[in-house]
Amino acid sequence: MIEVRRLTKQFGKHPAVDNISFSAEKGEILGFLGPNGAGKSTTMRMITGFFPPSSGTVIVGGSDILTQSLAARRKIGYLPENAPVYPDMTVSRYLDFCAEIRGFGGAAKKQRVGETLERCFLADVRHQAVNTLSKGYKQRVCFAQSILHDPEYLILDEPTDGLDPNQKHEVRLMIREMSATKAIIFSTHILDEVDSVCSRAIIIANGKVVADDTPDGLRRRSISHGSVVLTVTGAATDDIQQRIEVLDGVASVSVVESDGERTTLRIFPDDPAVPVADRVIASANQDGVRLASVFVEQGRLDDVFREITTGIRP
Amino acid sequence: MQSGNFLRNIWIIMKREFAGYFGSPVAYVFIVIFLLLTGFFTFYISNFFEAGQADLKGFFQWHPWLFMFLVPAVAMRLWAEERRLGTIELLLTLPVTVTDVVLGKFLAAWCFIGIALALTFPLVLTTMYLGNPDMGVIFCAYLGSFLVAGTFLSVGSMTSALTRSQVVSFILAVVACLFLILAGFAPVTAVLSGWAPMGLVDLVSATSVLSHFASISRGVLDVRDLLYYLSVMVFMIFVNGVILQNRESA
Numbered sequence: 001m002i003e004v005r006r007l008t009k010q011f012g013k014h015p016a017v018d019n020i021s022f023s024a025e026k027g028e029i030l031g032f033l034g035p036n037g038a039g040k041s042t043t044m045r046m047i048t049g050f051f052p053p054s055s056g057t058v059i060v061g062g063s064d065i066l067t068q069s070l071a072a073r074r075k076i077g078y079l080p081e082n083a084p085v086y087p088d089m090t091v092s093r094y095l096d097f098c099a100e101i102r103g104f105g106g107a108a109k110k111q112r113v114g115e116t117l118e119r120c121f122l123a124d125v126r127h128q129a130v131n132t133l134s135k136g137y138k139q140r141v142c143f144a145q146s147i148l149h150d151p152e153y154l155i156l157d158e159p160t161d162g163l164d165p166n167q168k169h170e171v172r173l174m175i176r177e178m179s180a181t182k183a184i185i186f187s188t189h190i191l192d193e194v195d196s197v198c199s200r201a202i203i204i205a206n207g208k209v210v211a212d213d214t215p216d217g218l219r220r221r222s223i224s225h226g227s228v229v230l231t232v233t234g235a236a237t238d239d240i241q242q243r244i245e246v247l248d249g250v251a252s253v254s255v256v257e258s259d260g261e262r263t264t265l266r267i268f269p270d271d272p273a274v275p276v277a278d279r280v281i282a283s284a285n286q287d288g289v290r291l292a293s294v295f296v297e298q299g300r301l302d303d304v305f306r307e308i309t310t311g312i313r314p
Numbered sequence: 315m316q317s318g319n320f321l322r323n324i325w326i327i328m329k330r331e332f333a334g335y336f337g338s339p340v341a342y343v344f345i346v347i348f349l350l351l352t353g354f355f356t357f358y359i360s361n362f363f364e365a366g367q368a369d370l371k372g373f374f375q376w377h378p379w380l381f382m383f384l385v386p387a388v389a390m391r392l393w394a395e396e397r398r399l400g401t402i403e404l405l406l407t408l409p410v411t412v413t414d415v416v417l418g419k420f421l422a423a424w425c426f427i428g429i430a431l432a433l434t435f436p437l438v439l440t441t442m443y444l445g446n447p448d449m450g451v452i453f454c455a456y457l458g459s460f461l462v463a464g465t466f467l468s469v470g471s472m473t474s475a476l477t478r479s480q481v482v483s484f485i486l487a488v489v490a491c492l493f494l495i496l497a498g499f500a501p502v503t504a505v506l507s508g509w510a511p512m513g514l515v516d517l518v519s520a521t522s523v524l525s526h527f528a529s530i531s532r533g534v535l536d537v538r539d540l541l542y543y544l545s546v547m548v549f550m551i552f553v554n555g556v557i558l559q560n561r562e563s564a
Contacts, residue, residue, distance in 0.1 A: 011562060048407040052559070073409040080407075084400030088337045089330075100326045101408050145404070 001025050002047065002153055002183055006056035009042050009207075016042045018207035019056070024183040024200075026152065029175060031198035031215075032187035035309050039207040040187040041081050044157050047185070048078045061152055074102070077151035081158055083142035087131035091122055091141055094130065095148060102149040112148060120144040121170070136167045143171065147178065154178070156186035160193065172197050191301040205309040215301065221308075222299030226272025228280050229256070231264045231292040235284075241265060243283055249276045262292065323410045327418025328425070335426050344388060345430045351380055352434055369447055373437055374455040374531045378495050378523055381463050386487030388427060389470025390480040392419050393558070397478040412555045420471055420551060427463045431456065451533035458530030461543040462523050466491045468550035475557040494546075498522025 002024045009017040017039040024030045034040050045051040047058045049065045049072065058065040063072035085094060095116060099109040117123045120140045125133060130141060139162065146154060159175070160168040168190075175184060175197055188194065194201050195215050203211040203218075211218060219225060232240060237258045245253045249270050256264040269276045277296055284291060335341040352373065356362045360372025396402035405415060441447045470487035477483050496502050498519040507515045519525050526539040 045403070050403055050407050070409045070411070073407060076407070078404070078407050080400060080403040082400055084404060086330075086334065086401055087399070088334055093333070097326065097330045098408075101323065101410060103409075142404075 001059075001061065002185065003059040004043070004047065004056075005059065007043065007046055007053050007058065008055045009039075009046060009051060010054040015054075015207050017046070017053075020204065020207070020209055021056075022202055022209060022212060024153075024185055026183045027180060028183055028200060029179045029198050030183070030185045031194040031201040032185055032204070033189065033191075033194065033201055033305065034187075034204040036189070038204045038309070040204065041157055043204070044078075044155050044185070044187060045080075048076055048155050049073050074149075075152045077146035077149065077154045079142055079146040079154075079156040079159055081161070083139045085130045085138060085141050085145070088129060090127050090129050091133075091144075092117065092126040094141065095144060098145045098148050104149070116144045116148045119147070119174075135162045136164065139163060139167075139171075143174075152182055154182055154184040154186075156184065158187055158189075160188065160190065168193075191305060194301060203305065203308050210308050211304075218304050219299035219301060220272070222301075222303045223307075224266070224297045224303065225299030226269055226275075227297045228267040228269070228277050228294065229264065229297055230267060230280060230284060230294045231262060232284055233262050233290050233292055235263060235286075235289040237263045240284060240289070244280055247276065247279050247283055249274055249279065266297075320411075320414060323414040324418040324421065327410070327415055328422040331419050331422035332426065335422070340388070340391070341426065344384065344426075345433060348380065348384055348430045349433060351384075352376065352437075355380070356437065367445075370437065370441060370452055370455060371531070373434070374459055377459040378462050378527055381459075381466050382488060382491040382495060385427065385463055385466040386470040386473075386484050386491065388423055389467050389487060390474050390483040392423060392471050393474040393554075394478050394480045394483045398480075406558070412558050416471070416551055416555050416558065420468065420554075423467055423471070424460075424464050427467065428460055431460060431463065448533065451531075454533045454535055455531040457535075458527050458539075461530070461540070462527055465494070465523055465543050465546050465550075468547040468554070469494070472550045472554040472557065475554050475561075494521070494523045496522070498525035498528075 004020055004022050007017055007020045008015060020039075020043060022030075032040055032044070042051065046053045047060070047065065049069050052066070058072075060072040061075045063075065065072045089097070092113060095113045096109065099112050104112050117126055120143055122137070122140055122144055125137060130138060133141065139159070143156075143159060146156070154175075156175070160171050163171065172193065175186065178184065179199075186197075198215055200212070200214055201218055202209055211221075213221075230244075237255060240263060241253050241255065244250060244265065244267055251268045251270045253268070254266050256266050258264070267276065267280055275296070277294065281291065281294060355376040356373040360375070362372050365372060393402070396405060406412065438447075438452060441452075466487070469490045470483070473486040473490065474480075474483040476486065499522070503515055503519050506518060520542075523543075526542050529536055530539050
């Protein structure tokens with residue numbers, strides 16, 4: 001388990017990270033969200049032991065990153081932002097170096113490096129210098145470095161930044177694949193990624209944790225969560241709006257779009273947990289009125305994210 | 315166990331650094347320029363052949379001055395480059411101590427300069443062919459020259475850790491090395507001895523690499539001179555480590 005305890009980092013007078021606490025268990029994929037400059041990278045740099053915190057500490061699998069730094073760092077794999085790798089080295093030389101410094105030698109080193117090259121689809125470019133590789137490959141080389149020693153804890157700072165959609169997909173697959181035996185913390189500002197990969201998400205803003213929940217739980221905070229979006233043809237807008245507004249369990253109805261022929265309404269329920277879609281459909285279903293589409297909104301992470309980090313209700 | 319790891323880590327980092335020198339043009343440019351300049355100064359300024367003496371005084375006396383520019387050029391990339399590329403973030407989150415990394419990098423650069431120095435061997439062979447030089451003196455002078463290079467390198471490594479700009483690092487290192495030379499340079503001590511008490515003049519010139527180099531290159535291997543070089547290096551490497559540990563940005 002990674003335990004972040006009251007972590008604070010002061011740059012001058014300004015606190016970049018302000019008294020953050022959270023933890024990640026093995027088997028968990030923790031998404032680390034926040035606007036640029038919220039303190040994501042700074043927090044990760046403190047977890048990995050690159051920055052000493054101003055106060056607080058991090059316990060990595062029972063080892064304190066400040067007092068048992070080497071033991072803690074052995075258990076961590078780290079992919080820094082922008083995936084830095086020595087440009088003059090070839091891919092396999094670089095991974096050899098990483099394996100050696102992590103204590104592998106001889107046959108074990110060869111096997112590790114070979115396996116990692118295969119796993120990250122780098123076998124074809126193993127003898128190329130890193131500065132001849134594309135951004136996607138560089139990212140993979142750095143990713144390879146972070147999983148080379150099969151660490152129990154993976155800290156990934158924007159692992160899909162700058163990759164094309166296929167490469168993003170591959171990286172997400174790899175992250176999911178590895179999650180069974182590891183605790184993974186990764187930062188991103190792609191909210192879809194949180195949905196498809198994370199089991200839990202933490203949102204930070206101005207150096208503070210402002211939300212710590214599952215992706216579903218976060219979505220439930222959205223104002224549109226549980227609302228019914230209904231599109232009908234062949235009915236007067238005012239008419240159908242009034243008819244639905246008086247139904248039990250309906251709090252309010254707003255017109256999303258109306259062009260005379262086609263009307264789209266959003267129906268907000270009193271309680272998002274009590275479904276109103278069936279009643280809405282029954283009430284709309286009349287002579288001459290045809291249902292074009294109806295769906296229940298799950299809520300949008302974008303809205304929640306904006307609301308939580310800026311305080312503005314969309 | 316712990317010291318085994320220590321040496322192992324230093325060795326692995328040294329190997330990587332060393333491969334880095336020869337993987338880029340830096341190494342070849344440095345070696346060629348160093349050899350050309352030593353040749354030029356020895357033969358054209360010191361008039362090696364016309365002097366008619368079977369010693370290498372005219373060769374070694376230029377070393378501190380050459381190293382003053384060339385060593386900071388090697389040292390400037392040690393840390394500034396890592397910071398610029400961001401690779402420092404990976405390097406310092408590996409399970410190694412700052413001491414391992416600082417020493418590994420320093421020793422790799424020092425060995426590299428040592429190789430450049432060793433490549434001046436044809437001059438020794440020439441002298442041996444022409445006369446009967448005192449090999450002990452030549453050995454001592456090489457050792458002294460190597461120590462001066464190491465001292466400048468430790469200064470350059472420290473200034474490199476201060477900044478992510480290699481140019482700034484280079485200039486700071488050259489100025490610091492210039493100070494270390496000038497403190498014992500005869501014209502400077504002469505100015506000083508005009509008004510300052512003798513003790514102060516001695517103290518200032520004792521901080522200079524030049525005065526310590528002078529005695530070693532005469533063949534006098536004094537513990538105090540060795541101690542001087544080693545203590546400057548240890549101090550600078552220590553400061554280098556402290557700077558890295560207290561950095562506030564990548």
